[in-house]
Amino acid sequence: MAQKNNIRSIRFSDELAELIDRQMGRTFTEKFENLVTRCVWELPGKEVELERLEQEISKKRKQLQEMTIQAGRLGETLRNLETVITREAGKWKL
Numbered sequence: 001m002a003q004k005n006n007i008r009s010i011r012f013s014d015e016l017a018e019l020i021d022r023q024m025g026r027t028f029t030e031k032f033e034n035l036v037t038r039c040v041w042e043l044p045g046k047e048v049e050l051e052r053l054e055q056e057i058s059k060k061r062k063q064l065q066e067m068t069i070q071a072g073r074l075g076e077t078l079r080n081l082e083t084v085i086t087r088e089a090g091k092w093k094l
Contacts, residue, residue, distance in 0.1 A: 004029070 023038075025031035 020028065020031050020035055023031040023035045025034050
């Protein structure tokens with residue numbers, strides 16, 4: 001890692017302290033640096049992946065909607081066919 005010449009003092013919430021503490025690293029500084037670095041390098045890729053997944057979900061929802069409509073039409077066709085078969089069978093009774 002680069003030389004650490006920047007000394008700063010900051011205040012933050014207990015919640016943020018817990019988030020920092022959950023990061024990989026031996027010291028608070030390493031954990032903080034890892035958190036910031038991950039956000040800078042990984043977040044843009046995760047946002048792109050999220051957008052792709054949202055588009056895929058939207059596409060799948062449209063497919064599901066179309067399939068639901070088709071299933072409804074098929075069900076109605078089967079009911080109509082059953083009605084016709086029942087009528088025809090009644091005509092052939094001896």
